Amino acid sequence: MSLPRPVCPYCQAQMRRWPLGQPVLACDTCRRPILRYLARPRARIFRLRPVYTVIHAVALVILFAAVATVAFGGLETRHVILAIGIPIAMFGASDIADGWLSWRTGVDRGWRKLRTGRVARAIGVARTAFGVAGVAVAVIGLLAYGELRQPTRPAAPSLAQQSTR
Numbered sequence: 348m349s350l351p352r353p354v355c356p357y358c359q360a361q362m363r364r365w366p367l368g369q370p371v372l373a374c375d376t377c378r379r380p381i382l383r384y385l386a387r388p389r390a391r392i393f394r395l396r397p398v399y400t401v402i403h404a405v406a407l408v409i410l411f412a413a414v415a416t417v418a419f420g421g422l423e424t425r426h427v428i429l430a431i432g433i434p435i436a437m438f439g440a441s442d443i444a445d446g447w448l449s450w451r452t453g454v455d456r457g458w459r460k461l462r463t464g465r466v467a468r469a470i471g472v473a474r475t476a477f478g479v480a481g482v483a484v485a486v487i488g489l490l491a492y493g494e495l496r497q498p499t500r501p502a503a504p505s506l507a508q509q510s511t512r
């Protein structure tokens with residue numbers, strides 16, 4: 348059974364034939380990993396989506412859930428840092444990867460707009476920098492989370508354990 352050649356959802360170029368049973372395939376033109384999933388199992392209809400947008404969608408759901416939980420007052424301050432730091436780190440990491448690929452391949456997709464060539468490369472560098480900044484903010488937040496955790500821990504027994512080692 349041979350499948351028809353799929354069209355890349357990121358850059359609209361034709362991809363190679365999808366190997367059977369493989370969920371992720373990288374596009375040869377834009378080099379983005381593309382996820383294939385069963386959208387309607389009954390009709391055996393598959394959809395293709397760039398892994399980048401899947402990560403963004405998941406991070407967005409986590410962020411909304413975190414904000415909703417904070418709004419209903421269910422979280423301590425230090426947990427808010429964790430709940431918001433994780434999606435920001437996910438956004439940052441996926442932007443680093445996607446921006447780097449934009450720079451390497453000269454293919455970049457923003458909000459529904461596909462850019463190629465030098466503009467795409469410039470946007471790629473900017474998005475990588477933006478991603479690094481996002482990850483840095485998230486790491487600082489998570490370090491602060493660790494710092495805030497320390498006073499609740501009993502300090503004396505851990506010091507005693509260290510001295511005996």
Ligand SMILES: [Zn+2]
Nearest residue numbers: 355358374377
């Ligand atoms: Zn592509």
